Amino acid sequence: MTAVAPVRRVVIAGAGQGGVHTAASLRRLGYDGDLTLVSAEPSLPYQRPPLSKTFLRDPDPAHIEFHDPAHYASLGIELVLGDPVSIVDRPAREIALGSGRVVPYDHLVLATGAHPRRITGLQCLRNVFHLHDRDSSVALGAQLREARSMLLVGGGFVGLEIASAAVDLGCAVTVVEQLPSILAHAVPPQVADFLYRRHRARGVRFHLQRSVSAFAVRGDRLDSVTTDDGTQIAADVVVVGIGSVPSTALAAQAGLPVDGGIVVDDRLRTEDPHVSAIGDGIRFPLDGAPVRLTSVQHAMDSARHAATQILGGDGAYRPVPWFWTDQAGVKVQMAGMPSAPHDRTEISTGPSGTFAVRHYQGDRFVGGATVGMPREHVAMRRDLAAVPAVP
Ligand SMILES: Cc1cc2nc3c(=O)[nH]c(=O)nc-3n(C[C@H](O)[C@H](O)[C@H](O)COP(=O)(O)OP(=O)(O)OC[C@H]3O[C@@H](n4cnc5c(N)ncnc54)[C@H](O)[C@@H]3O)c2cc1C
Known part of the structure; x- marks a missing residue:
């Protein structure tokens, strides 16, 4: 029998909900080796759910940051900010940061999350938002506070939360959704219908079973969109909320299988026993079917589970998925x-x-x-x- 070397150096790529919770869980479970938490973002790690809700009205970073710098230091967590993991060298068991710094690991956790699905060609327009991070929420909130109208493309959770906040800020809101219902396949139809009626009662106008077919751009702004039935809708601010895409680039660079997410087993291990993955970016087996979950619950539960596994625990990851939304x-x-x-x-x-x-x-x-x-x-x-x- 081969003895398994103890894990003394853990690197976590991504310091969102899952990454931060993995680091905290490792310490809680008694891990006392090196712990490096790497964030591509320059700001202190923060929660994302408020970005489409309260933070739009009250953009105080202190309200969304998980911890202050002293907290990470007190747990012996080296927090690297604004310096993404750019290369994973699995044979050498080390990662390289964008700055060129090399960090060795015994175990690497990929906690790279997801990013918004985009409409190509609209990225550079000043009044178009694909909300995902703190900076885009600050910029969107600032524009909504000045705007009279907002157009939402896609009737999903995040977009409808923004629509709600926009109504509270005095905007006239229009939603274009290609399916016959908002939140289709995400909530029971009775709940989707209830929310639809509540949004309408608050003045939101819906174009269901319609998709956007043309965009009118003037300078660096989107002036209006045209839907597939020829309706032209002008708006001061346009939010694109058409779902998220798992951030798998680093896993792919590392030569790990990616298929609608970073592929892991029911222990959250990639095909490399020294690399786990968690959170929004993974695809894992649940009750016999591969699934991808995008929620705070899953980020936290998978983080705890991966930490336990790294320290020698066993057992399958079988979460009870749950999710919340605040809107209308x-x-x-x-x-x-x-x-x-x-x-x-x-x-x-x-x-x-x-x-x-x-x-x-x-x-x-x-x-x-x-x-x-x-x-x-x-x-x-x-x-x-x-x-x-x-x-
Ligand atoms: C606007 C918004 C509202 C939401 N509302 C809710 C809600 O109400 N309820 C709910 O349950 N969930 C909600 N969610 C989803 C929830 O926030 C996510 O499921 C959760 O944050 C996922 O955690 P994660 O750690 O997998 O990814 P994230 O929290 O997205 O963190 C991933 C981090 O990894 C970083 N990263 C990526 N690549 C690298 C790299 N190569 N090197 C270093 N860092 C890297 C990213 O920059 C990011 O900071 C919301 C999400 C958004 C965007």
Whole structure:
């Protein structure tokens, strides 16, 4: 039997929700070796959920940063800012940063997250936003506070949260969505319909089953768009919210398999036992099917799981997926995979218009969503945790 050398040097590429939590989990679990947390971004690591919500109105970095510099120092975490990992040399077991600095590792964690899907050709326009990072949220908030109108391309979670904030800031908001419903496949249809009606009651105008077919650009601004039925929509600010793409460039450079995300096993290991991957950027097996999750829950759970594995733990990563969104004045919480097949739906109602939707496949509870019912959401997560794994 070959003895496994103890891990004494861990490098984490990416200091978002997952990367920061991996570092903290390693220390919590007693790891006392070298720990280097590398961020491509120059700012202190921060949470992303507020970027499309409260931060648009109140862009105070202190409200979103995970920790101050002293916290990282107190945990013996070397935090490298604004210097991305550009090369992984797996045979040598070292990484090179953009600055040229080389850092050796015994174990490398890829926590590179995801980036927004873009509409080609619109990147350089001053009033077009693909919101993902702190700087784009600061710039978007500043423009929304001056704008009279906003156009949202895509009716997904992040975009509709921005639409909500824009209405609160006094903008007239128009949404173009190519599917017949907003949030299609992301929430039960009853919840999508409820949110649609709430947004409309707040003055948001929708063009459903329409896609954008032409753009009118003037100088460095987008003046208007034309939809496929010939409708022209002008707006001061345009937000493109058409989903995210896993950030797999570093994994690909390292020669690791990438297929709709960094491919990992149910222990969150890539095909290289010295490299794990976590968070928004991975594709992993859950109940027999490869999935990609993009949520704070998954970033945190996968971070904890990877830390345990690095320190010799065993066991499959089998999270209970959950997610929340704040929009149109309500909190909606989802539990389970939104796309899980189901053949039965139960709806229960609470006070003041609150309600919950539960999906079942036969007798098996597969997930659901709540509107303003946090206790029922917690019950759903507990019930899902009790459901045996699909063999
Ligand atoms: C606007 C917005 C709103 C959201 N709202 C919610 C919500 O309400 N609820 C919810 O559950 N989730 C929400 N999410 C999703 C949630 O924030 C993500 O699922 C979570 O941040 C994923 O964590 P992560 O560590 O995988 O990636 P991220 O937090 O994206 O961090 C990845 C980091 O890696 C860095 N990086 C990439 N490549 C390199 C490299 N080569 N070297 C060094 N660093 C690199 C990136 O710059 C980034 O800082 C939201 C996301 C956004 C963008």
